[in-house]
Amino acid sequence: MPLNIKQLLDxxxxxxxxxxxxxxxxxxxxxxxxxxxxYLCGLWSIKDESHPVRELIRSIVLQEMLHMGLACNMLxxxxxxxxxxxxxxxxxxxxxxxxxxxxxxxxxxYLAGLxxxxxxxxxxxxxxxxxxxxxxxxxxADTHPTLGEFYDxxxxxxxxxxxxxxxxxxxxxxxxxxxxxxxxIKTPLDVERAIRKIKHQGEGTDQSPLDPESIDSxxxxxxxxxxxxLFEQELVKTNGQWGFTGKAVPFPPTYPMVQIPAGGYKNVPxxxxxxxxxxxxxxxxxxxxLESAWTNGNQGDLGSAVTKMLDLGDIATNIxxxxxxxxxxxxxxxxxxx
Numbered sequence: 001m002p003l004n005i006k007q008l009l010d011x012x013x014x015x016x017x018x019x020x021x022x023x024x025x026x027x028x029x030x031x032x033x034x035x036x037x038x039y040l041c042g043l044w045s046i047k048d049e050s051h052p053v054r055e056l057i058r059s060i061v062l063q064e065m066l067h068m069g070l071a072c073n074m075l076x077x078x079x080x081x082x083x084x085x086x087x088x089x090x091x092x093x094x095x096x097x098x099x100x101x102x103x104x105x106x107x108x109x110y111l112a113g114l115x116x117x118x119x120x121x122x123x124x125x126x127x128x129x130x131x132x133x134x135x136x137x138x139x140x141a142d143t144h145p146t147l148g149e150f151y152d153x154x155x156x157x158x159x160x161x162x163x164x165x166x167x168x169x170x171x172x173x174x175x176x177x178x179x180x181x182x183x184x185i186k187t188p189l190d191v192e193r194a195i196r197k198i199k200h201q202g203e204g205t206d207q208s209p210l211d212p213e214s215i216d217s218x219x220x221x222x223x224x225x226x227x228x229x230l231f232e233q234e235l236v237k238t239n240g241q242w243g244f245t246g247k248a249v250p251f252p253p254t255y256p257m258v259q260i261p262a263g264g265y266k267n268v269p270x271x272x273x274x275x276x277x278x279x280x281x282x283x284x285x286x287x288x289x290l291e292s293a294w295t296n297g298n299q300g301d302l303g304s305a306v307t308k309m310l311d312l313g314d315i316a317t318n319i320x321x322x323x324x325x326x327x328x329x330x331x332x333x334x335x336x337x338x
Contacts, residue, residue, distance in 0.1 A: 038110070109126070110260065
């Protein structure tokens with residue numbers, strides 16, 4: 001059985017060396033990878049491609065892609081080989097199911113279209129800050145080890161073990177937007193920069209919901225971006241207190257994608273079946289390209305994976321045009337490997 005985060009954190013000090021770092025970073029990249037399907041389902045279910053909420057979620061998706069890439073580069077820097085396709089083939093990532101590694105063990109991540117319930121039940125729990133959110137009224141809590149704590153320990157072991165870092169097979173990518181460039185891990189300072197960026201983009205800090213790593217000084221961390229969508233108002237600071245009292249953030253019209261059942265759909269109409277098959281095949285190819293990119297240090301494979309990601313969005317939108325026979329909702333991408 002794969003190790004979980006608690007077991008890795010509880011390991012004896014003399015067990016926390018390079019092997020521990022490789023296992024931990026492999027798990028971290030799987031967690032980052034596992035967030036993409038639920039976030040993409042919410043993104044793709046928004047009908048208006050120019051809607052501000054779609055852009056909010058898109059910014060989160062791009063940063064999660066960066067986080068996975070940084071975890072892959074850190075792992076590659078210490079001689080590891082990222083395992084990406086196998087995470088789905090070996091059922092380490094399934095929907096509905098838990099996050100890899102026992103992160104938020106009470107959480108069941110399922111795939112559905114964007115809704116306020118989905119934001120509350122899935123998105124806000126995934127992104128829950130290590131030290132809790134800055135003082136705002138938001139009834140989501142968790143006392144289990146967070147991904148932020150896990151990254152803190154990874155950084156500490158990097159400092160203690162001081163492993164040699166190789167640039168071989170690491171990748172770069174400037175296509176994720178300003179401030180989100182994937183960079184090579186050359187020095188211990190690069191490790192600190194990578195982990196700081198991953199944590200701050202997701203959680204902010206314990207003093208502020210803003211991402212201090214952003215080139216935009218007003219950009220919120222993921223947790224608070226999702227909360228703005230939930231409360232339909234911007235989070236602003238007034239008289240020293242943060243609150244959802246800013247400009248309106250209207251909730252977007254969405255395709256009524258219902259929750260994907262365990263194991264995928266059964267007895268699917270031919271039109272939906274064909275589209276789902278194309279989606280799953282393209283998804284498998286994308287994962288394969290990602291894994292090949294870091295296995296071989298091939299920038300071309302990374303570019304191919306990004307292209308396939310864009311193709312997935314078009315296919316998903318077409319899937320969401322197919323209604324259930326009882327008109328209770330529409331089909332959605334199931335992220336099943338065939």
